[in-house]
Structures are given as C-alpha cells and as structure tokens.
Amino acid sequence: MYLYNSATRKKQEFTTHIPGRVEMYTCGPTVYHFAHIGNLRSYIMEDVLEKFLRWDGYDVNRVMNITDVGHLSGDSDEGEDKMLLGARREHKSVMEIAQYYTDAFFADCAKLNIKTPDAVQPATGLIPEFITMVQGLLDKGYAYVAGGNVYFDTSKLTRYHIFFDHDEEDLAVGVREGVEEDQNKRNKNDFVLWFTKSKFEDQALKWDSPWGVGYPGWHIECSCISLKYNGEYLDLHCGGIDNAFPHHTNEIAQSESYLGHPWCPQWFHVHHLVTPEGKMSKSKGKALILTTLEEEGYDPLAYRFFCLQSHYRKALVFTWENLDNAQGAYHKLIARIAALAPGDGEVDQAVLQTQREKFRKAMGNDLNTSLGVTALYDALKVKANDETKLAILGDLDKVLSLSLLEKAAAKRAEDAKVKAVAATTGGITVTGEGDPAIDALVLQRAQAKKAKNFAEADRIRDELKAQGIEIADTKDGAVWKRV
Numbered sequence: 001m002y003l004y005n006s007a008t009r010k011k012q013e014f015t016t017h018i019p020g021r022v023e024m025y026t027c028g029p030t031v032y033h034f035a036h037i038g039n040l041r042s043y044i045m046e047d048v049l050e051k052f053l054r055w056d057g058y059d060v061n062r063v064m065n066i067t068d069v070g071h072l073s074g075d076s077d078e079g080e081d082k083m084l085l086g087a088r089r090e091h092k093s094v095m096e097i098a099q100y101y102t103d104a105f106f107a108d109c110a111k112l113n114i115k116t117p118d119a120v121q122p123a124t125g126l127i128p129e130f131i132t133m134v135q136g137l138l139d140k141g142y143a144y145v146a147g148g149n150v151y152f153d154t155s156k157l158t159r160y161h162i163f164f165d166h167d168e169e170d171l172a173v174g175v176r177e178g179v180e181e182d183q184n185k186r187n188k189n190d191f192v193l194w195f196t197k198s199k200f201e202d203q204a205l206k207w208d209s210p211w212g213v214g215y216p217g218w219h220i221e222c223s224c225i226s227l228k229y230n231g232e233y234l235d236l237h238c239g240g241i242d243n244a245f246p247h248h249t250n251e252i253a254q255s256e257s258y259l260g261h262p263w264c265p266q267w268f269h270v271h272h273l274v275t276p277e278g279k280m281s282k283s284k285g286k287a288l289i290l291t292t293l294e295e296e297g298y299d300p301l302a303y304r305f306f307c308l309q310s311h312y313r314k315a316l317v318f319t320w321e322n323l324d325n326a327q328g329a330y331h332k333l334i335a336r337i338a339a340l341a342p343g344d345g346e347v348d349q350a351v352l353q354t355q356r357e358k359f360r361k362a363m364g365n366d367l368n369t370s371l372g373v374t375a376l377y378d379a380l381k382v383k384a385n386d387e388t389k390l391a392i393l394g395d396l397d398k399v400l401s402l403s404l405l406e407k408a409a410a411k412r413a414e415d416a417k418v419k420a421v422a423a424t425t426g427g428i429t430v431t432g433e434g435d436p437a438i439d440a441l442v443l444q445r446a447q448a449k450k451a452k453n454f455a456e457a458d459r460i461r462d463e464l465k466a467q468g469i470e471i472a473d474t475k476d477g478a479v480w481k482r483v
C-alpha cells in the first residue's frame, strides 16, 4: 500500500520492520470529557487503516494509551491538568472521571464499529516504567532537573522539528498571549518529563520518584506504552493532526534518545473536522458529541459513512445538511442491498476477485475511502447474481465496517413482516417503512376506501399527513413513506 507519511511529507510505499507484521500505535483519548465527533473522525479513519492492513494480509498489533494523568490544558506544559478540570467540574474524584469517560469513549467506539485495539493502557497503570525511562534519559544526558521538575533537553538533538519546518520563534512557549513561560526550561522547546513542582498544589494523583513525589508529563506515556507493547521498533504511529506538534515531536525525541536508534518511520495524521465557523474544539464550547447526533435522530454509522466519503488528509466540513445527505445516501444503500436476494446461486469467485483488486487499488492509494465507498456501488452493478454481489459487499465491509449485510438483513426481515401482515387482511396490501402503527392506519384507510367511505379515508389520510406520512395508491396496493 502507498501511504502519505507526515515525517517525510511524501506518499510512499508502506513497509514494516518485520515483513507481514505491523506494529501500530494510536494516541488515545484524554478521559476528562466526552470525545467530540472531530476526535471520533480520527479514530474512525485509524480503524479503517488498521482493518485495511489486516484485510490486505498483515498481522497487526495495535496499541492505544488512555491519558488519565499529566495532560495539561495547553499541550506545552502550561495550563491546568485536564483531569483535575473534569473532576472539579463534576464534583467527582479524578479516577471516577477517568473511568466514566473511558467507558463513554469505548461505548462511542462500539456504536461506530471501531474495533478495540489489541492493547489499551491507561497511563496511571505504568508509572514505574515511566520513571525508568525518565531515569534512562537523565543517565544518557538528554534530560536535566530544574526547579524540582525533570525536563527533556531539546538542544541535545540534531533535529527536533520532524513534521513541519517550523520557525523556532513561532513555536516558542511564552510568546502566545496569556501563557506564562516556565523559567526552569533551558530551551524554549524543552518539555517536562516528570513534575514535582507545578502551579497547582492539589494534584490528586501523585507517585514517589527519585526526584520527589509528583506525576509524569503527558508525552512520556506514549513513548513508554509503545515501547512496552510494540517493542523497540514501531512501524506506524497514528493520531490527529493537532498531535503532530508538540506531542508526537516530543515522543520521537524521547524514544530515539532513549533507544539510541530510529524509532518509527511512518506517521499517519488525520486532519480536522471543521464547521463553517471553524475548527471543532472542546475549549471553544462548540464540540458536538455522538450522543447529540443520536438524539437528533442520526445513526452513528451514518456519521461513519459521512467520514468515509472524504479523504483523511483533508479538513472535513460538518454541517447538519451534510450529515443529512450522508444519512440519506446510507439508508438508500442499505435499501438497495436489502433488495438483493441471498442464496440465488453460487458466488462467482472471478468477479469477487476482480472487485477485491479494484478496492485494494483504491484503498491502497493513501487510504482513499471515498473510492472505497464507490466500490460498494460498483458491487451492486456488476454482472453477477445477487449472492456474488452480497459476497463482495460483505468482503469490502470487513474494512469499511458499515454493518451493510446486517442492516440489509434486518430491513429484509422488516419488509417481510409488513408483507405478511398485509397478506392476511382481505387482499389489501400495505407497504411502508416497517412501522406497525402506521401500517394499521394505512390499512384502515384502504379498507374505508374499499367500502366507499371516502370521508373516513380522507380523515385518516389527513391524520397521517400531519405526522409527515405520505400515501401513494399503486397497482400493488398502498405504499407509505415519511417525507
């Protein structure tokens, strides 16, 4: 497969340290709040990437951290601890907050068909390993103690800015408005590995260390967790584009300095979800969560479908109208699949292979998911029996995870129920969207019409119209739909 690599700024052939095996790491959520749908976009695209690699024959080991300590509200060691902010907001303990939002995150993932990684590690569960790594960096001269904290010394690196050609001054902590510069830092980009002294004395989670009682910085957890579960050579590191700096840059600094060799050659960054007003972010109070979409009547998988329709390296514009269009298209696709007849013959293996190759080519070109979705429509058009079409759709959906066959089967069963009800009511057929209460009213109207009670028939039609139901009298009977 060809994948864009943020570290080289080029699309290049995907390679692995051990042939056939992918060591994959994904930055997980900071569990102080619900993930917003922009965060979830990243996890959806990373899930598709993982599943495509597996579908393509790789053995994948995917690891994810859960940040439950050390992530400050500014990514560069300034601001307050996000977990403390959450605990204070909700009058709960930090660990209660962490558990609640970790569960909420995986519940969202389940609704979006995002697979749980092979290893999930909360940061608070690995403190002794963090301490070992920080000590190792001190021993090798890549870190220093100042004002009670341990800092990584970025002046010891030959190259610090991996992902972008930043202007040092632009990035310097302290120049941004309202941010107080940490006087202990020798260089502006240095970052904290271990805090014992910080602005907030009431840090709830503290551990003993050779440098005093304190807690780890945010970046060290990902280096350490990856080292434990992925080993010394990582093949693919994923995250949202806003993690590229400083988080990923600092992970590289720590890991390579500690290990003494190159660490991860390939970096996959998912771009932002934006609204017409700007980037979606929790701090600006404009963040939508998955539950809100559900409350507004959207299927979480319609949101997944919406994300798949665009490329992960482009900003995706979220509007309700765009989501409406995606949900409409998703439902239509399910309806077309439901109209196929399973078991109408043998699967044509040659056709299946041809479609697999087309899909492999599309997705293997920097994970072009919109062409991946197009392949689903192509499957419906191939010259083959329905069983073959269903086999292709099922195969491609192992990667896209839109529950296509399950939803189509459910719709088929629902449609059959409607037909079964209609068949037993005096030769009157009612076809609709599978709502028994509406079916019953439409049937009553048809019966009134048959008995030439037009006033009653009109009354029922008006009643349904008020509920947004439209009835068409066709040669096959009454067909209703929501408009």
Ligand SMILES: [Zn+2]
Pocket (backbone or CB within 6 Å): 026, 027, 028, 222, 247
């Ligand atoms: Zn990370």
